[in-house]
Amino acid sequence: MSHDHASLPDDIAVALEKVAGAERLLIALDFDGTLAPLTDEPMSARALPESATAVRELAAAPDTVVAFVSGRTLADLAVIAEYEPGSPVHLAGSHGAEFRHPEGFDADAAGSQARTSARHEDSGTAEALASSENPHAGDSEALRAAAERAVEHIEGAWIEHKAFGFGLHTRLCSPTDAAAAAAAVDDIVARHAPDWRRRSGRDILEFAWRHEGKDSAVAQLREQTGATAVVFAGDDVTDEDALASLGDADLGIRVGEGETAATLRVADAKELAGVLSALARLRIAARS
Numbered sequence: 001m002s003h004d005h006a007s008l009p010d011d012i013a014v015a016l017e018k019v020a021g022a023e024r025l026l027i028a029l030d031f032d033g034t035l036a037p038l039t040d041e042p043m044s045a046r047a048l049p050e051s052a053t054a055v056r057e058l059a060a061a062p063d064t065v066v067a068f069v070s071g072r073t074l075a076d077l078a079v080i081a082e083y084e085p086g087s088p089v090h091l092a093g094s095h096g097a098e099f100r101h102p103e104g105f106d107a108d109a110a111g112s113q114a115r116t117s118a119r120h121e122d123s124g125t126a127e128a129l130a131s132s133e134n135p136h137a138g139d140s141e142a143l144r145a146a147a148e149r150a151v152e153h154i155e156g157a158w159i160e161h162k163a164f165g166f167g168l169h170t171r172l173c174s175p176t177d178a179a180a181a182a183a184a185v186d187d188i189v190a191r192h193a194p195d196w197r198r199r200s201g202r203d204i205l206e207f208a209w210r211h212e213g214k215d216s217a218v219a220q221l222r223e224q225t226g227a228t229a230v231v232f233a234g235d236d237v238t239d240e241d242a243l244a245s246l247g248d249a250d251l252g253i254r255v256g257e258g259e260t261a262a263t264l265r266v267a268d269a270k271e272l273a274g275v276l277s278a279l280a281r282l283r284i285a286a287r288s
């Protein structure tokens with residue numbers, strides 16, 4: 001897709017025009033599969049150059065806030081997003097259980113929901129979560145270890161330690177082996193932690209004792225930033241919570257295939273980058 005606004009399909013052009021004039025606009029974006037292509041090595045993921053440029057353009061637009069909302073831990077999200085001190089981008093990791101805000105941003109000033117969640121701001125380091133601040137730390141370690149033992153003989157399957165639980169990766173497995181690994185880990189969690197939240201995504205199952213979702217992450221960011229409209233884009237099942245939560249003044253974009261509550265759909269991360277770049281130009285024009 002060309003980045004020229006005039007070349008956008010009519011439905012996308014109309015939708016962008018609608019949100020571009022919002023009094024205060026929040027652009028909340030999933031990272032993997034949305035800004036960056038999916039990779040076999042999760043920590044090698046990086047935003048496409050076009051995506052990074054579009055994010056910079058949006059972050060520089062008047063009355064506009066950009067946030068990355070990811071299932072990754074906050075620490076890992078900062079690495080793959082190449083997050084640097086002074087960045088204007090907000091980060092929401094672990095599906096909204098961890099936050100990092102730009103320097104000088106006062107999350108506590110935004111309202112009761114922000115104040116309630118402020119104790120979780122930027123608190124997701126391995127050291128903090130292994131301490132007494134995490135009453136589930138022992139259970140998490142035991143379950144992770146059991147899951148690792150259950151899949152260690154399955155080629156391509158591996159367990160990722162996460163801030164509030166763990167994830168089973170099966171991207172490198174055969175379909176049969178992926179199903180076997182999922183069944184084994186599902187059984188362990190069902191028996192020992194039936195109250196944990198289970199999320200399925202592309203070649204990953206995630207289990208967590210925290211129950212936040214990307215819908216709550218977007219709601220908190222909306223309140224904290226005073227946004228009057230939200231654009232959310234994502235590519236996976238876990239993004240549907242956020243997409244389904246959007247209101248009439250908002251815009252949801254699904255990247256790739258799959259059932260969705262989104263208003264619009266684009267083919268891939270590169271096409272989304274073009275849409276975001278067009279939105280940045282419209283936003284600047286509307287608020288200048």
